[in-house]
Amino acid sequence: xxxxxxxxxxxxxxxxxxxxxxxxxxxxxxxxxxxxxxxxxxxxxxxxxxxxxxxxxxxxxxxxxxxxxxxxxxxxxxxxxxxxxxxxxxxxxxxxxxxxxxxxxxxxxxxxxxxxxxxxxxxxxxxxxxxxxxxxxxxxxxxxxxxxxxxxxxxxxxxxxxxxxxxxxxxxxxxxxxxxxxxxxxxxxxxxxxxxxxxxxxxxxxxxxxxxxxxxxxxxxxxxxxxxxxxxxxxxxxxxxx
Numbered sequence: 001x002x003x004x005x006x007x008x009x010x011x012x013x014x015x016x017x018x019x020x021x022x023x024x025x026x027x028x029x030x031x032x033x034x035x036x037x038x039x040x041x042x043x044x045x046x047x048x049x050x051x052x053x054x055x056x057x058x059x060x061x062x063x064x065x066x067x068x069x070x071x072x073x074x075x076x077x078x079x080x081x082x083x084x085x086x087x088x089x090x091x092x093x094x095x096x097x098x099x100x101x102x103x104x105x106x107x108x109x110x111x112x113x114x115x116x117x118x119x120x121x122x123x124x125x126x127x128x129x130x131x132x133x134x135x136x137x138x139x140x141x142x143x144x145x146x147x148x149x150x151x152x153x154x155x156x157x158x159x160x161x162x163x164x165x166x167x168x169x170x171x172x173x174x175x176x177x178x179x180x181x182x183x184x185x186x187x188x189x190x191x192x193x194x195x196x197x198x199x200x201x202x203x204x205x206x207x208x209x210x211x212x213x214x215x216x217x218x219x220x221x222x223x224x225x226x227x228x229x230x231x232x233x234x235x236x237x238x239x240x241x242x
């Protein structure tokens with residue numbers, strides 16, 4: 001899965017990198033420990049315009065009775081998008097990219113009580129383009145006053161780098177796939193599905209980081225600094241995952 005990531009780039013930089021022409025007025029603080037159910041930047045095309053928007057992380061289907069259903073829909077398995085009622089309509093028409101500087105995954109270690117977190121990012125330092133879906137929910141009375149735009153991050157099987165750490169990884173889209181993925185007029189689901197594959201292992205690097213990332217209240221650059229996993233854990237600053 002992809003349950004935590006880093007999004008420290010300002011929206012104007014995100015827009016330039018992804019060739020977006022409009023940027024949301026909602027400015028999010030740089031985050032080094034983005035957690036589900038918060039707002040995140042997303043690149044999407046709507047009304048013929050590519051824009052950077054701020055969406056709720058946790059997809060709420062348009063037919064949902066309550067937005068809390070999105071709490072369980074932070075990730076969607078790429079292999080079953082076309083079959084699941086919560087995702088199949090968005091897969092056809094409402095695809096997006098979630099920009100990230102990197103993401104975290106946790107590895108089980110039989111010699112330690114806590115799982116060891118790893119920070120994963122591009123080897124060249126460029127942003128990651130996480131494949132996502134988005135939806136608009138308007139509540140029971142279909143009122144724009146209740147309108148909520150939300151998103152989910154797609155996951156796939158891990159590549160050789162991630163396999164020893166976790167059994168899933170986010171789908172990372174190369175620049176050559178951005179136009180096809182974001183265009184709502186493209187509805188060839190087979191062609192779109194072929195984009196949802198593990199990233200080349202040499203694209204990424206991973207290093208162990210502090211278990212401080214386990215606690216969502218910790219949110220600063222020290223979370224992505226490499227650590228020696230064999231060193232004794234700190235006496236405090238740790239919390240349960242999520």
